[in-house]
Amino acid sequence: MDNREVLVDIKNLRTFFYTEDGVVPAVDGIDLTIHRGEVVGLVGESGCGKSVTALSIIRLIPNPPGKIIGGEIFFHGEDLLKKNEEDMRVIRGDKISMIFQEPMTSLNPVYTIGDQISEAITLHQKIDAAEAKKRTIEMIRLVGIPEPERRFSQYPHEMSGGMRQRVMIAMALSSNPDLLISDEATTALDVTIQAQILDLMRGLQKKLGMAILIITHNLAVVAEMAETIAIAYAGKIVENASAKEIFKSPRHPYTYGLLQSIPKFTEKKTNEPLPAIEGMVPSPYHMPKGCRFNPRCPFATEKCREEEPEILELTPGHLVRCFHPIES
Amino acid sequence: MATRLVEVQKLKKWFPIKGGVFSTTVASVKAVDEVSFFINQGETLSLVGESGSGKTTAGRTLLKLLQPTSGKIIYKGKDITKLTPNQMRPLRRNMQIMFQDPYGSLNPRMPVGDIIQEPLDVHGIGTRKERKQAVATMMETVGLRSEYEKRYPHEFSGGQRQRIGVARALIINPELLVLDEPISALDVSIQSQIINLLQELQQRLNLTYLFIAHDLAVVRHMSDRVAVMYLGKIVETAENDELFDHPLHPYTQALLSAVPVPDPEVKRERIILQGDIPSPVNPPSGCHFRTRCPYAMPICKEQEPLVIEVAPGHTVACHLLTKK
Ligand SMILES: Nc1ncnc2c1ncn2[C@@H]1O[C@H](COP(=O)(O)OP(=O)(O)OP(=O)(O)O)[C@@H](O)[C@H]1O
Ligand SMILES: Nc1ncnc2c1ncn2[C@@H]1O[C@H](COP(=O)(O)OP(=O)(O)O)[C@@H](O)[C@H]1O
Ligand code: SF4
Ligand code: SF4
Ligand SMILES: [Mg+2]
Ligand SMILES: [Mg+2]
Numbered sequence: 039m040d041n042r043e044v045l046v047d048i049k050n051l052r053t054f055f056y057t058e059d060g061v062v063p064a065v066d067g068i069d070l071t072i073h074r075g076e077v078v079g080l081v082g083e084s085g086c087g088k089s090v091t092a093l094s095i096i097r098l099i100p101n102p103p104g105k106i107i108g109g110e111i112f113f114h115g116e117d118l119l120k121k122n123e124e125d126m127r128v129i130r131g132d133k134i135s136m137i138f139q140e141p142m143t144s145l146n147p148v149y150t151i152g153d154q155i156s157e158a159i160t161l162h163q164k165i166d167a168a169e170a171k172k173r174t175i176e177m178i179r180l181v182g183i184p185e186p187e188r189r190f191s192q193y194p195h196e197m198s199g200g201m202r203q204r205v206m207i208a209m210a211l212s213s214n215p216d217l218l219i220s221d222e223a224t225t226a227l228d229v230t231i232q233a234q235i236l237d238l239m240r241g242l243q244k245k246l247g248m249a250i251l252i253i254t255h256n257l258a259v260v261a262e263m264a265e266t267i268a269i270a271y272a273g274k275i276v277e278n279a280s281a282k283e284i285f286k287s288p289r290h291p292y293t294y295g296l297l298q299s300i301p302k303f304t305e306k307k308t309n310e311p312l313p314a315i316e317g318m319v320p321s322p323y324h325m326p327k328g329c330r331f332n333p334r335c336p337f338a339t340e341k342c343r344e345e346e347p348e349i350l351e352l353t354p355g356h357l358v359r360c361f362h363p364i365e366s
Numbered sequence: 367m368a369t370r371l372v373e374v375q376k377l378k379k380w381f382p383i384k385g386g387v388f389s390t391t392v393a394s395v396k397a398v399d400e401v402s403f404f405i406n407q408g409e410t411l412s413l414v415g416e417s418g419s420g421k422t423t424a425g426r427t428l429l430k431l432l433q434p435t436s437g438k439i440i441y442k443g444k445d446i447t448k449l450t451p452n453q454m455r456p457l458r459r460n461m462q463i464m465f466q467d468p469y470g471s472l473n474p475r476m477p478v479g480d481i482i483q484e485p486l487d488v489h490g491i492g493t494r495k496e497r498k499q500a501v502a503t504m505m506e507t508v509g510l511r512s513e514y515e516k517r518y519p520h521e522f523s524g525g526q527r528q529r530i531g532v533a534r535a536l537i538i539n540p541e542l543l544v545l546d547e548p549i550s551a552l553d554v555s556i557q558s559q560i561i562n563l564l565q566e567l568q569q570r571l572n573l574t575y576l577f578i579a580h581d582l583a584v585v586r587h588m589s590d591r592v593a594v595m596y597l598g599k600i601v602e603t604a605e606n607d608e609l610f611d612h613p614l615h616p617y618t619q620a621l622l623s624a625v626p627v628p629d630p631e632v633k634r635e636r637i638i639l640q641g642d643i644p645s646p647v648n649p650p651s652g653c654h655f656r657t658r659c660p661y662a663m664p665i666c667k668e669q670e671p672l673v674i675e676v677a678p679g680h681t682v683a684c685h686l687l688t689k690k
Contacts, residue, residue, distance in 0.1 A: 261627065
């Protein structure tokens with residue numbers, strides 16, 4: 039029912055790492071659609087393949103040990119997995135930008151932030167130095183950093199974590215991309231600073247209209263930001279639906295368990311134990327046979343232990359990978 | 367009647383910053399700056415606030431793992447501020463601390479059985495056989511198989527390592543446990559398991575917790591009372607529901623409103639604070655929060671607000687509440 043133009047269409051992406059200790063099926067069945075201007079949340083626990091998915095989209099998987107071994111990633115209708123490195127460089131510079139959790143490692147400590155943003159701008163636009171500086175100051179102002187002229191000549195270490203994340207956003211948006219990938223960009227920040235950055239991202243998204251893929255382990259962050267949510271578990275998307283549906287009627291036992299188990303900020307204290315999911319995330323070297331969630335799933339049957347479920351559209355726009363989905 | 371297990375009065379912990387040729391003290395990090403609070407027997411007091419606000423330092427100073435710069439620490443009615451490490455020894459076993467990082471805080475070269483047993487050895491409690499038995503019992507108590515005692519920390523998951531940390535802290539039967547961000551480093555689906563464990567043990571063993579955390583949803587679930595810290599000061603203290611339902615300090619209000627909630631249909635009024643937390647070396651004069659406070663008035667720059675009790679057990683330090 040979505041008549042918006044499809045921007046990104048990932049089909050059965052598989053990215054493996056071939057390490058000394060064995061094969062890690064880091065991403066092994068990721069399907070994801072992002073429309074133009076849509077905010078999509080990709081949620082899952084540590085190691086479930088969120089960052090590997092993002093790096094696969096921009097084709098920056100370290101090889102060796104990593105390799106995209108299957109699937110398609112359509113971007114504006116063209117399969118990125120068929121592009122050569124030259125074309126990918128242009129796409130990364132122009133059309134898809136990414137911001138990470140720790141801005142310090144992505145900023146160069148020996149250049150001023152003004153120089154770094156200018157460089158990002160002049161990389162894609164043929165403009166002279168004076169014009170570049172003008173645009174840089176505009177970008178610094180756009181991301182809400184006070185006194186842009188003074189900040190232009192400061193170094194990354196002179197800024198707080200929140201400020202540096204704003205600089206990263208300025209650099210990422212300087213090419214006016216169609217897609218912004220944000221990988222745990224607010225996870226390391228304090229909650230009042232996180233609120234500032236999320237507010238900024240929301241405002242810029244409305245103003246500039248780019249699509250955003252928000253990667254996080256924090257369900258509350260995607261509840262606030264995303265229209266559509268994909269839940270990943272052990273390298274696969276297990277559920278994908280509108281944010282409303284995911285929170286109101288989760289159909290996959292993992293999504294359901296996760297939502298039940300998190301303490302609710304708005305609920306009064308009880309002495310009841312939280313309905314926790316038992317067990318732990320499987321080791322990537324020893325993925326369980328059948329459904330990867332079966333050792334922890336209260337609804338698992340013999341079939342779940344033998345066969346792998348496909349992801350199916352149960353109701354329009356609501357996709358679930360489970361033999362025995364929860365009734366809505 | 368609730369009995370007070372521990373209380374601190376005007377507790378201060380400043381870290382000197384040395385500089386110059388003679389390495390003299392040129393300034394101080396005012397990590398904890400005259401805070402007062404108490405914890406009743408069997409309850410959980412949570413200490414919340416942003417990173418660098420002084421939570422860890424307050425917890426460690428309370429246990430005298432750091433010597434306070436000034437102020438008083440009263441444990442079961444006895445002033446322990448000036449006690450020497452030797453005099454502290456018999457008290458030590460009553461107070462334990464558990465750290466955030468389940469990887470860094472366990473000795474990687476020791477089997478977990480020995481790690482858990484170590485506090486018994488240090489305090490010379492029990493015979494060899496009794497100690498072994500206590501370790502096995504404690505491992506089962508925290509949900510670890512006792513036959514794993516010969517394994518090393520790296521063979522355990524994050525959640526299991528945190529259980530090892532709990533077992534080690536509880537083996538000598540303490541009264542007070544300082545939990546410094548005990549679940550922050552864990553996976554979402556494992557966090558609830560550890561929260562349940564901590565709550566169950568508290569009820570079973572009548573433990574008193576100082577719970578340091580920044581996840582306010584977890585704090586709401588765990589605490590009896592909550593104290594909010596900002597730049598080395600406690601700005602507000604209240605019972606759990608009172609604090610979450612009627613926050614009075616502008617910082618508490620902003621902090622609570624900034625918490626994202628896992629429900630897309632709830633749209634909350636958000637107070638977006640401007641700017642960053644100032645440095646604790648040079649905190650703003652008067653009220654430390656005034657550089658970010660949407661209600662700051664001239665007096666806030668000149669005078670530090672006093673802590674006043676606005677309702678039974680609800681204390682706030684803000685000039686708005688004393689203004690007529
Ligand atoms: N360069 C690499 N070499 C080997 N294995 C890797 C490499 N990068 C990632 N992996 C493995 O791939 C799996 C998925 O990793 P990924 O970084 O995508 O997780 P994530 O979902 O982003 O987790 P987090 O929430 O911790 O960031 C993990 O098992 C990880 O150990
Ligand atoms: N040993 C130390 N020496 C100097 N400064 C310290 C030391 N320990 C903590 N601090 C500083 O004290 C302040 C409070 O720190 P901390 O208690 O760790 O805060 P929190 O636990 O709330 O994040 C911070 O500015 C921190 O850098
Ligand atoms: S397929 Fe089976 S084991 Fe997997 S989530 Fe569904 S019910 Fe549980
Ligand atoms: S004392 Fe003044 S600056 Fe501080 S919180 Fe109250 S109103 Fe704001
Ligand atoms: Mg990641
Ligand atoms: Mg701390």
